[in-house]
């Protein structure tokens with residue numbers, strides 16, 4: 442049996458799967474937690490990857506490995522390849538002002554937004570690497586002066602894997618920044634690479650940061666980013682959403698909704714998107730196509746936070762939510778606990794509307810929290826459709842899809858059935874499928890057997906979204922500290 446490994450270095454944890462390259466059958470797996478916070482020392486990801494790989498039985502016997510990772514995070518390296526500061530993650534909103542400035546500097550308002558969307562497929566928001574570079578240049582000039590290269594979490598881990606020769610090395614050594622590699626999917630989340638042309642826009646990077654930097658070479662879908670000491674090829678890897686698309690076998694007409702730390706709604710497309718409203722990011726995918734995507738900052742953690750408020754576990758939260766009526770008798774949770782990215786409200790906080798003696802119960806709050814996070818995703822789905830996506834099937838994945846309440850309430854909010862594949866690590870699976878493609882060759886990724894996903898259906902309840910739309914802008918700003 443030829444084995445391949447896939448890694449998902451996501452916000453909350455690192456997961457490794459080892460699968461049969463021909464059939465996709467799961468052979469081994471492991472996971473390890475990441476530290477909390479919106480800035481993280483990349484070495485923490487490396488240690489988690491080593492732990493997760495060890496738990497998955499190591500990588501000695503695989504024919505190829507690929508790394509998928511949380512998108513956008515800014516990893517800045519000096520001449521010697523040492524990180525000059527902790528990486529700023531996709532959900533760190535300190536660069537919100539920098540994002541607004543960058544739009545203003547390309548013409549401001551609609552014109553500036555359109556200029557960015559046409560140049561790089563997306564309007565920069567605090568999530569995008571380009572805005573983090575601007576923030577660094579303006580707020581930490583001494584550190585900025587030391588930066589020679591910028592890359593993303595999956596680029597850095599891929600480079601580490603090749604540079605140290607594999608996960609066996611307890612290695613804090615650095616490496617040649619000229620050996621950094623990335624792929625189209627993750628490059629498209631930087632804000633300085635164009636999915637439409639397949640070229641970097643280093644003029645925009647320079648504009649944001651004030652000078653040029655070394656950036657990773659962008660590989661095609663089966664390019665080789667390096668090799669383990671044993672000679673095993675390392676695939677190009679990709680961003681976690683592009684990997685999830687590969688992992689669930691998404692085809693045009695499928696819309697994937699992922700409820701992880703982020704909430705994402707995306708589809709596979711044959712043409713690049715360029716949405717000047719900023720709602721839809723015009724990413725590339727991991728197969729040579731495109732991945733228009735809407736991302737919210739508040740998804741599974743809204744469930745975690747509500748469970749904490751109610752003093753219950755996630756299963757009990759689901760039970761409570763399902764025991765309240767659809768629409769929670771008018772109680773609405775606007776879930777902007779971390780600020781929000783779509784809509785672009787980085788300074789917003791969450792809020793609860795519609796409290797009455799009747800709705801002041803744990804069950805109503807649980808239900809309203811689930812409905813609120815799903816309403817934000819339903820708005821994302823509408824934005825994706827407005828950009829031309831067709832919706833034949835909705836596929837629900839991510840840690841939050843393990844909640845029975847999410848699975849059963851989603852069709853009421855989205856207004857159509859959802860397919861929920863069995864609980865699994867679809868991002869790591871997508872990375873493994875890419876590794877299999879690298880190992881086996883061919884014009885398409887190997888066609889793995891993907892288990893039939895059960896369908897959840899329910900009568901749509903449009904009133905849930907109407908009530909949410911009425912109050913979603915009524916939120917307080919974040920307190921200044």
Ligand SMILES: Nc1ncnc2c1ncn2[C@@H]1O[C@H](COP(=O)(O)OP(=O)(O)O)[C@@H](O)[C@H]1O
Nearest residue numbers: 451452453454701702741755839840841843844
């Ligand atoms: N049974 C469950 N019900 C609801 N949420 C769950 C359940 N199991 C896991 N989760 C949530 O999944 C989230 C992690 O999802 P995951 O997709 O792994 O995130 P990420 O990829 O961003 O690291 C956690 O916030 C956790 O609360």
Ligand SMILES: O=C(CO)[C@@H](O)[C@H](O)COP(=O)(O)O
Nearest residue numbers: 451452511512531701702703
């Ligand atoms: O920023 C985005 C997409 O643009 C996020 O989807 C990140 O890629 C983080 O993903 P998760 O850790 O939530 O899977």
